[in-house]
Amino acid sequence: MKINKETIIIGGIPNPIGGVTTFLSRLIKAYSQYVVMLLDLYPSEDKRIPKNFSGHYKLAKNKIIAVFLVFLAQLKYRNKDFFFNFSSGNSLAFFIFLPKMNNEWSLMLHHGHLSSKLPRFITKIILMKFDRIYALNQRQEEFYRRFKSDLNIIQETSYVPATLVDIENVEKEVLLDKINEGYKILVGSGFPRPLYQHHLLIDLVTRNQNLFLFLFLYGEGELKDELLKLNHPRIVVFFDKDEDIFNFYLSKSNLYLRPTLEDSxxxxxxxxxxxxxxxxxxxxxxxxxxxxxxxxxSDQEFYELSKKFL
Structure with missing residues (x-):
């Protein structure tokens, strides 16, 4: 994904950490010279604005205020690109009362399997507002084309390469200790929800005495309390750690595991x-x-494939 013209981005940056916020944080770092404004829709007291970002930053307290702010931004930044980033198809409700002016609109929804509870004709009207829609996979494209076959859909990736940096000694001490003790290091990550299937990683470690798992959790989910209270001698669970810390652990691991039921x-x-x-x-x-x-x-295939790398 690249930006080559002045753009207003609507979405969010960490915290919280997730697919949308990580993608946009990296995109802004890589193309900060083109990002005129960032409207953040993810309230948090710990925002990590990229150091090289010199555009206008605005945090919306809720979606109603966000709609009003986008309306004002269109008046201020005429003939500029507006790049909207949301998670699910239900987020399209944001555009019901948002008029489009003399600007180009682009849309990227980051959930791998899209659906919408909005009436079909309303969803169609909303999608027709966009000059381009980025589809992250074939299922997303099929979702959009069900409403209108001739939409301008572009197959795109939500990947912007990470920058690996060193972290403070106190943050990496436990990792280096386990490496020195001879453990094979596993890393897992995601929200504390069933669709991430964190139990498969826990089972894998329980079955193999030479493995140590660092599990990075972000955001809310029904398994949050259970996983944070997990008492396992060879598992450490982190919550809402900075991306630089996660990437450092990832770069020092022996294997990264992502057994998700859904993904984009x-x-x-x-x-x-x-x-x-x-x-x-x-x-x-x-x-x-x-x-x-x-x-x-196929849990058995997951376990067998894991053993090949350990």
Whole structure:
């Protein structure tokens, strides 16, 4: 994904950490000279604005205020590109009362499997507002074309390469200790929700005494309390750690595991490959070149494939 003209980005940056915010944070770092304004829709008291970003930053307290701010931005930044980033198809409700002016609109929804509770004719009207729609996989494109076959849909990746930096000694001490003790290091990540199937990683470590797992959790989910209270001698669970810390651990690991039931791409999978780390992921979507995939719901294949790299 590249930007080559002045753009207003609507989405968010960490915190919280997730697919949308990580993608946009990296995109802004890479093309800060073109980002005129960032309208952040993800409230947090700990925002990590890229140091090289010199554009206008505005944090919206809620979606109603955000609609009003986008309206004002269109008046101020005429004939500029507006790049909207949301997670799911239900986010299209944001555009019901938002008029389009003399600007170009682009849309990227980051959830791998899209659906919408909006009436079909309303969804169609909303999608027709966009000059271009970025589809992250074939299923997304099929979702959009169900509403109108001649939409300008561009197959695109939500991947912007990570920058690997050193971290403070206190943050990496436990990792280096486990490496020195001779453990094979596993890394997992995601929201504390069932679709991430963190239990498969826990089972894998329990079965193999030479493995140590660092599990990075972000955001809210029904398994948050259970996973944070996990008492396992060879598992450390982190919550809402900075991306630089996660990438450092990822770069020092022996294997990254992503057995998700749904996915759009898996940024961490691509990062691991670029760091030279083996990756095993479910085949629920098109994965980054070099990722080793297994058949979804085949737990046995997941375990067998993992052993090949350990």
């Amino acid at each position: 791409f898996g940024i961490a999978c691509a990062d691991a490959v670029e760091f030279g780390i083996p990756v095993i992921a479910s085949n629920v979507c098109k994965r980054y070149s070099g990722v080793h995939t297994y058949e979804l719901n």
